[in-house]
Amino acid sequence: MASTLPYRDINVHASSSYYAFSSPSSPNAPTLVIDRPSGDFRLSEGKVLGAKRVSSIAGILGIIRLRLDRYVVVITKTQTMGRLRGQMVHRVVATEFLPLRDPQVRDPDEDTYLSLLKTFLKNGPMYFSYTMDLTNSFQRQAEKDLAEPLWKRADDRFFWNRFIQTDLIEYRLGASQRSSLRQSVGSHPEVDPFILPVMFGMLRITNTSVKGNPFTFALITRRSRHRGGTRYFSRGIDDKGNVSNFNETEQIVIFNDDASAGMAGYAGDGFQNGRIPGNPGKEVHILSYIQTRGSVPVYWAEINTLKYTPKLQVRGVDSAVPAAKRHFDEQIKTYGDNYMVNLVNQKGREVRVKEAYEEMTRLLVSTPAENTMPSPSTEQQFHVVEPAEKHQEYDRLHYVYFDFHNETKGLRWHRAQLLLDQLHQPLLKQQYFHGVDMPGDKLGRMEVRNRQTSVVRTNCMDCLDRTNVVQSMLGRWTLTRMLIDLGFLRTGENASDDAAFEHLFRNIWADNADVVSRSYSGTGALKTDFTRTGNRTRAGMLQDLNNSCSRYLQNNFTDGPRQDAFDLFLGAYQRSSSDTTYVDRRPVLIQSMPYILAGCLFFIFISIFTRRLPNATVWPLRLMTMLCLGVAIWTARFIWTHGTLYVNWPKLNTPPWATEGYQDAMSSVRHDPVIGSFIRGHERGRSEARLGYLEEGKKRKE
Structure with missing residues (x-):
């Protein structure tokens, strides 16, 4: 066999x-x-x-x-x-x-x-096991046929390779x-x-204790391979119902796990799944809690133009309904009821995404009943959209809006507890998974004593910083509940009362924030000082400033190649032996602008700080310096005005909004009073083919 x-x-x-x-x-x-x-x-x-x-x-x-x-x-x-x-x-x-x-x-x-x-x-942070399925939560593992090959049991969403x-x-x-x-x-x-399934994401396993009760604590975040990509080049939902930056986070607690056991055997040795039993005198309890995060499930994008804040584009919500139905069909089938917590701002540019999400929820839920609960500090604290009566499958969607920025501004991070109070009853109702090892079972099956029946799906604009703060808060609350249910804590006590464990818990969740953020935005997460210490510090704010600057540079100038790597590895790009993808087909004059700017700035710097001879003629140098200053100002203004031409876009699957932005920018350049005539007269082969990689129309393949 x-x-x-x-x-x-x-x-x-x-x-x-x-x-x-x-x-x-x-x-x-x-x-x-x-x-x-x-x-x-x-x-x-x-x-x-x-x-x-x-x-x-x-x-x-x-x-x-x-x-x-x-x-x-x-x-x-x-x-x-x-x-x-x-x-x-x-x-x-x-x-x-x-x-x-x-x-x-x-x-x-x-x-x-x-x-x-x-x-x-x-x-890329990728993990695997020879003997257990890392792509599935423990609850889904308990429902699988453990006699099947490991790759057949793997969850297709998280089977990264x-x-x-x-x-x-x-x-x-x-x-x-x-x-x-x-x-x-x-x-x-x-x-x-x-055939070895590999998971992409974050994984930490540690042996710890709370008030003298030892256990294994683990946190696993699985990133979906569908619609994988980088921050500004992968947003919203696609036609197949896949949302960007979808992650499933599983918080795991195992009691009586024999961490000192010998190494699991090679394939085919010992037990069928290579598992080594724990302490034979005690039951091995496995408890886990699942949360999800993912981009707002409508058609929307942010278009890089070298400005710090990209242009936000939200396309018709009605047209995204079929895709959103496919998305939530899968979510409801996999997790049960979805409590969709939205943390985007209710003012400014983010409000359009908030309103689109709420409109989508109204279109999906039959006879929606809305309720707004005001707060003394803001115009709007919670906005809840619930079905008045349950008639269809999508009535298992429950929308909760929390104005995170306004409620926590001024370093009042304790006010995030208001969201926990709002979700108290759903959290009690959804439960968590609890399984016990079946002694002597060679396949390593579990006796299921409790199941998680719903999930909290949290998002902010990027599903990164605010999202992780809220998820860690929900994880802490559920962990305390687990320990109380098992009798390790008394009612009224909290896992956070143990200072050593609280320090460990905060740092693991902060590490999770950094890993998820780094794979999507290119830098560590913001606000991790609060996750790690429970306080917002000035050092943390300086680190956030550094991360924000790094994100700006990476999102505009290095994320294009990163997106290409995602598309190559995940099969979203169909290669062709005739492609000449990485040839820069912009007009030479446009390509040269950054070099002209750099040369002018270099000359100005040298002219200012170089020592001159006493009898040297000054006016030619000053004239040249003033000329370089004028050229530098003009080229800097040109680059800033036509920033779309200087963003390092993905070359393999260029987003349609990038193509549109490129065409608009080129049209504007052709009418430029200074260089427009040069572009019109010397543009190489001005045809639709001229747009090169922006016009190749590569199709994504799953």
């Missing part, structure tokens, strides 16, 4: 005609062979001859096709993060790309793609490797141990 769990040790043998992958701990298992350069798979029962062992790897991340070649991406180095229910959890530290072809020619785009992917994998595992999965299922045929050629269950 073939193992259903991934191999934790794989040897790689390479030759000019194939790569061979085998597990030394499973000598009777067949060897997976990938022929070069075709990329065809086959299984070999005997020892593969003519190859040289090149390395030992921790797993196969997948196979990716770029412009000229396909590459086997392997995990070469990992870091052990800890144990959950006695099962080891690892982080991907280093990867390597094994080309199927011997490189004959150098291709600039191919090199660019490889560089993007290597940087993405180096910086699902796209680059496509070739292996199709071969496993028996599909033809030729995409034009898709014929059934017989399944190959022996391939299951080579």
Whole structure:
């Protein structure tokens, strides 16, 4: 019988005609062979001859096709993060790309793609386990068939390397490797141990205690692979119902977990799932609580123009209703009732997003009943949209607006407790998951004693800073409830009463904020000083200023390549051997503006601070300096006015609003009284093809 769990040790043998992958701990298992350069798979029962062992790897991340070649991406180095229910959890530290072809020619785009992917994998926080499913919450794990292979049990949303595992999965299922045929050629269950699901997000596991009661505390945030991307290039919802920056956060408490047990065995050894039992004299209790976050589910975008505050664009709410229905169909099916907490501002530019969200809720909920509860300090504290009567599935949506900025301004962070008071009854009703290990069960199944029946879905504009403050507050409240229900705390006591644990809890949630923010915006989160210490400090505000400046630079000048890396890895871009994607097709004069500005500023700086000879003629230098000053002012004004032309947009899947902004900016430049005639007269091949990557119309592929 073939193992259903991934191999934790794989040897790689390479030759000019194939790569061979085998597990030394499973000598009777067949060897997976990938022929070069075709990329065809086959299984070999005997020892593969003519190859040289090149390395030992921790797993196969997948196979990716770029412009000229396909590459086997392997995990070469990992870091052990800890144990959950006695099962080891690892982080991907280093990867390597094994080309199927011997490189004959150098291709600039191919090199660019490889560089993007290597940087993405180096910086991306990815985790996996050989023996447990990290992509599913413990509640969903309890509902799975644990006899199935690990990759089949994985949640498709959080199976981060699902796209680059496509070739292996199709071969496993028996599909033809030729995409034009898709014929059934017989399944190959022996391939299951080579398919390793990887999760992207945040994971922390620590052994701690509250008032002398020891337990394992873990926090896992899983980022969805659907509509993955960066801050200003991935907003709102798509036609398939996927929202940007969707994350599921699971807070886990395990009592009587035997953290000192030996290392879980190799695939096929010991228990079927490699689990090691805990203390046989005590029940192992697993408690977990799920929260979600995600972008406001309407069609909206923010358009970079080099201004600190981008232009906000909200498209028709009515047109987004089918997509929102698909989104909430999945959310209700997976989590039950959704309590949608909206934290965006009720004034200024964010109010349009708030109003669009509320309008969408009214369109989905039958006979909506609205209630506004005023606060002495603001015009509006809570705005609640609830169904008057439940007639349909979407009446399980409950909208709660909380004016976070106004309620907490002036460092009054304790007023965030008002939201907790508003959600008190829903939190009591939704419960949390509670399972107990079934002694002697070789599959590691759990006896379910309680289920979480709903979820709080929190968002601000980016689902980052304000969102994490609120989620950590809800996590603390639920943890206290868990400890009271199990008898470790008395009614009226709080987990935060234990200073050492409170310090640990705050820092883990602050780390979660930083990881989620870094993967989306490029910097750590704002307001983490409050999450870490419970107080807003001046040092924290200075750090927020630094992060805000860094976000501005990254969102305008480096997020385009980061978005391209997301699209390549997640399969949102269909590559073509004829693409010349990274050629800059802007007119040379427009390209040269930043260099002209830099040269003028350099000359002005030198003229001011360079010492002159006593008998030197001054007026030519002054004239030249004044000329450079005038040119510098004009070029700076030009760049600022036409900032869309200088944003580093994604080149593979350029957003439609970027194309529109580019066209508008070019139209404005052609009418510029100074350089308009040069652009009109010398524009290279002024046609629709001239827009290059902005007009290629690449389609996203899931």
